[in-house]
Amino acid sequence: MAGSVNDVVEEARRLFRSSFGGLDPEVAVCAPGRVNLIGEHTDYNQGFVLPMALPLVTVMVGSKSSDQNVSIITLTEAVEDPRRVDFVLSEDGASLSPGQPSWANYIKGVLHHYRASPLPGFRAVVASSVPLGGGLSSSASLEVAVYTFLQQLCPDDGDMVAKALVCQQAEHTHAGVPCGIMDQFVSVMAKKDHALLIDCRTLEGTLVPLKDPKLVILITNSNVRHSLTGSEYPTRRRQCEEAAAILGKGSLREATLQDLEGAKEQLDSVTLQRAHHVIEEIERTARAAEALKRGAYREFGKLMVESHNSLRDQYEVSCKELDELVSATLEVEGVYGSRMTGGGFGGCTVTLLEAEAVEKTMEHVKERYSGTPTFYITTPSDGARVLEL
Numbered sequence: 001m002a003g004s005v006n007d008v009v010e011e012a013r014r015l016f017r018s019s020f021g022g023l024d025p026e027v028a029v030c031a032p033g034r035v036n037l038i039g040e041h042t043d044y045n046q047g048f049v050l051p052m053a054l055p056l057v058t059v060m061v062g063s064k065s066s067d068q069n070v071s072i073i074t075l076t077e078a079v080e081d082p083r084r085v086d087f088v089l090s091e092d093g094a095s096l097s098p099g100q101p102s103w104a105n106y107i108k109g110v111l112h113h114y115r116a117s118p119l120p121g122f123r124a125v126v127a128s129s130v131p132l133g134g135g136l137s138s139s140a141s142l143e144v145a146v147y148t149f150l151q152q153l154c155p156d157d158g159d160m161v162a163k164a165l166v167c168q169q170a171e172h173t174h175a176g177v178p179c180g181i182m183d184q185f186v187s188v189m190a191k192k193d194h195a196l197l198i199d200c201r202t203l204e205g206t207l208v209p210l211k212d213p214k215l216v217i218l219i220t221n222s223n224v225r226h227s228l229t230g231s232e233y234p235t236r237r238r239q240c241e242e243a244a245a246i247l248g249k250g251s252l253r254e255a256t257l258q259d260l261e262g263a264k265e266q267l268d269s270v271t272l273q274r275a276h277h278v279i280e281e282i283e284r285t286a287r288a289a290e291a292l293k294r295g296a297y298r299e300f301g302k303l304m305v306e307s308h309n310s311l312r313d314q315y316e317v318s319c320k321e322l323d324e325l326v327s328a329t330l331e332v333e334g335v336y337g338s339r340m341t342g343g344g345f346g347g348c349t350v351t352l353l354e355a356e357a358v359e360k361t362m363e364h365v366k367e368r369y370s371g372t373p374t375f376y377i378t379t380p381s382d383g384a385r386v387l388e389l
C-alpha cells in the first residue's frame with residue numbers, strides 16, 4: 001500500500017521544521033481510515049457493523065505553544081486553499097466556529113468538543129495517506145488524529161468511547177454530516193489482524209480475528225464520487241427514523257420483518273424498502289461475523305453479495321460504477337464476495353478473495369471497468385496511536 005506511516009510522518013515533520021522556525025515537532029500521532037466489510041447504513045439505526053482499520057492513516061505532528069495561538073498546515077492533497085489556518089483560542093470559542101477552508105472545520109470541531117481544558121495553543125502539520133472522498137473515512141481519521149494529538153497536550157480521562165463520540169459530534173456540528181458512529185469508533189478502537197464487530201446500540205466492540213495468509217482483502221476505488229452524497233445521506237437517515245416511529249420502535253434495530261409486514265399499509269413504498277434493507281442488513285452482519293469467526297469465507301462472501309444487492313435495490317445508494325466493479329469482480333474464480341463499502345454513490349468496493357486470485361482479479365477488473373480503478377491490497381491494522389519521533 002502506498003505511503004507507509006513513517007513516510008507520511010517524515011513528510012509532515014519536514015514541513016513542520018521548514019514552516020515553524022526549524023524546530024522538530026514534539027508530538028506525532030496517527031489515526032487510520034477504515035473499510036467496512038459488512039453492515040452498511042446500520043450504525044445510525046443502532047445495528048451492527050463490521051469494519052476494520054486500514055494501514056492508511058492521517059498523521060498529525062506538532063508542539064504546544066506558550067500562548068493561545070493555533071497554526072495548522074495541511075499536506076493533504078485535493079483540499080481547497082489556503083493550506084494554512086491561524087487562529088487564537090478564545091474564551092467564547094468564537095474562533096472554533098465552522099467556516100472556510102472547510103478542511104479545517106473537522107479540526108475546529110474536535111477542538112470545540114474536546115473533553116478536557118484548558119487547551120493550549122499549538123502548531124501542527126496534518127498529512128494523510130487516506131484518499132480524500134474515497135469512502136475510506138478520511139474525515140473520521142482526521143478527527144480521531146486531532147483528538148489523539150490533543151490528548152498529548154491536555155490529557156482527558158482516556159475514555160475511548162467518549163473519544164469516538166466527540167469525533168462523531170465534530171462531524172455533525174462542523175461538517176454538517178449526520179453520520180453514525182462506525183467510522184470514528186473503529187478508528188479509535190481497531191486492532192491489528194482483527195475486524196471489529198460494533199454493536200451501535202450498546203457501543204461495544206468485539207474483535208474478530210482476521211489473519212490468514214490464504215485470504216486477501218482487496219479495496220477497489222472506483223475513483224468516482226457523485227454529488228448526491230450530501231443530500232442523500234440525511235434523507236436516508238430521516239426515512240429510517242420515520243419508519244421506526246411508524247412501527248412504534250425506538251430504532252429499526254428493535255424492528256423485525258414481521259413488524260414491517262404488519263405496518264405495510266402505513267408506510268410508503270420507498271420507506272418500506274429502506275427499512276427492509278436495514279432490518280435485514282443488521283441480521284446479515286451478525287451472521288457474517290459468526291461466519292468469519294469460523295473461517296467460513298464462502299458463506300461470508302455470499303452475505304457480502306446480498307448486502308450489495310440490497311444497497312443497490314432497496315437502499316438505492318450504489319451507482320453504476322460500483323455495480324460494474326462488483327459484477328466484474330464476482331466473475332473471477334477464487335473471489336468469495338464483493339460489495340460497495342461506506343456511504344455509497346461512488347467511492348470503493350471491498351472484496352474477500354483467495355490470495356492466489358488477486359492478480360487475475362485486478363487484471364480482469366481493469367479490463368472490464370469503464371473507468372480507471374485504484375487497488376489496495378490491505379490488512380486489518382491498529383487504531384489511533386502515539387508515534388515515536
Ligand code: GAF
Nearest residue numbers: 040041179180181182342343
Ligand atoms: C458513512 C457514515 F459516516 C457512517 O456512519 C455510516 O453510516 C456509513 O456511511 C454507511 O454505513 O461512512
